[in-house]
Amino acid sequence: MSDDQPFDLVGCLQRVRGKDQDAARQLVDHLYPLVIRIVRSHLPRRVQEEDLAQDVFLKMFTRLEQYQGAVPFTHWVSRIAVTTCIDQLRAQKRRPEFRWADLSEGEADALDAVTADTSASAPDDALAARELVDRLLGELKPDDQLVIRMLDLEQKTIAEISGLTGWNQSLIKVRAFRARRKLQKLFAELKKKEGS
Amino acid sequence: MNQTPSAWNRLVDTARGAPDTRDVTAPYGFATRVAARAWAGDRPTGSVFAGLALRAMGVSCLLAVLAVAANYSSVQHLFDHASAPAATAAASPVPDDPMTAMVDLATS
Numbered sequence: 001m002s003d004d005q006p007f008d009l010v011g012c013l014q015r016v017r018g019k020d021q022d023a024a025r026q027l028v029d030h031l032y033p034l035v036i037r038i039v040r041s042h043l044p045r046r047v048q049e050e051d052l053a054q055d056v057f058l059k060m061f062t063r064l065e066q067y068q069g070a071v072p073f074t075h076w077v078s079r080i081a082v083t084t085c086i087d088q089l090r091a092q093k094r095r096p097e098f099r100w101a102d103l104s105e106g107e108a109d110a111l112d113a114v115t116a117d118t119s120a121s122a123p124d125d126a127l128a129a130r131e132l133v134d135r136l137l138g139e140l141k142p143d144d145q146l147v148i149r150m151l152d153l154e155q156k157t158i159a160e161i162s163g164l165t166g167w168n169q170s171l172i173k174v175r176a177f178r179a180r181r182k183l184q185k186l187f188a189e190l191k192k193k194e195g196s
Numbered sequence: 197m198n199q200t201p202s203a204w205n206r207l208v209d210t211a212r213g214a215p216d217t218r219d220v221t222a223p224y225g226f227a228t229r230v231a232a233r234a235w236a237g238d239r240p241t242g243s244v245f246a247g248l249a250l251r252a253m254g255v256s257c258l259l260a261v262l263a264v265a266a267n268y269s270s271v272q273h274l275f276d277h278a279s280a281p282a283a284t285a286a287a288s289p290v291p292d293d294p295m296t297a298m299v300d301l302a303t304s
Contacts (some may be wrong), residue, residue: 024231061234
C-alpha cells in the first residue's frame with residue numbers, strides 16, 4: 001500500500017467483513033496512530049500500551065458487525081478505545097497516597113512555580129509539569145481523571161467528551177466540578193506539607 | 197478558591213507544551229498478530245456444537261432430577277408396592293412356596 005494513495009476505508013471494511021486477513025492488517029496499521037494516541041493519554045499505571053491497543057483492536061473486530069455507519073468509523077473506534085481505557089482505569093487498584101517526598105526535583109519545581117502567589121509564574125519544564133499533572137490526576141477517580149484529562153489537557157469540548165464516552169453532558173460537568181475540587185484540595189495539602 | 201484553579205490552569209498550560217516525540221506507527225508484526233488473534237476468536241462449528249451439547253446434557257440432568265423430585269409420591273408408591281409382598285411374607289407364618297404347602301399337606 002502506497003503512502004501517496006488515500007486509504008480506502010470503506011473497501012477495506014468490506015474486505016475485513018469477508019474475513020480478509022490482509023485487509024485486517026491494513027486496517028490495524030491505518031488506525032494504529034489514532035488508537036495509540038488515545039491509549040497513551042489515558043494509559044493506566046503498569047499497563048503496556050501495546051497490550052491495551054491490542055485489546056482495542058480485538059474489540060473493534062468483534063463488534064465490527066455492529067457498526068452501521070451512523071458516525072465516522074474513526075469516531076466509532078475512538079469510542080471503543082476510550083471505553084477500553086476507562087475499563088482498565090477502573091480495574092486498577094487505587095494509587096497510594098501522594099506525598100511531597102515522592103516528587104522529583106523537576107516536579108517539585110513545577111509545583112513551586114504554580115503554587116507561588118505571583119499569578120504570572122509558570123513552570124519552565126513542560127515535561128516535569130506533564131509528569132506532575134499525571135501524578136495529580138492519578139489521585140482522582142478513573143472517570144473524573146478521564147474527564148479532566150480530556151477537558152484541560154486535550155481541550156475537548158463537553159459535547160466531544162459526551163460523544164466519546166457516551167456520558168451525558170450534565171454528568172461530565174458534575175465530574176469536572178468534583179475533580180477540580182479534589183485537585184484544589186491536593187494543591188492545598190501539598191503546599192501545607194511543603195511549608196512544614 | 198481563586199488561587200488553586202489558576203495554579204492548576206498554569207500547570208496544565210505548561211504540561212500541554214510537553215513534546216510527544218514517541219513513534220505512532222504500529223510496531224513490526226503488531227497488525228499481523230492482532231489480525232490473527234481476531235480470527236482465532238471465531239470458534240469452529242464443531243466446538244460450538246460440543247459446547248451446546250455439554251450444556252444440553254447438564255440441563256437435561258437437572259430436568260430429570262427435578263422431574264423425580266416433583267413426582268416423588270408416585271415413585272414412592274411404586275417402591276412401597278414392590279416391597280409389600282416381602283414384608284407380608286416375613287410377617288406371615290404360612291410359606292408362600294407351593295412345594296412347601298404340598299409337603300405340609302402331605303405330612304398333615
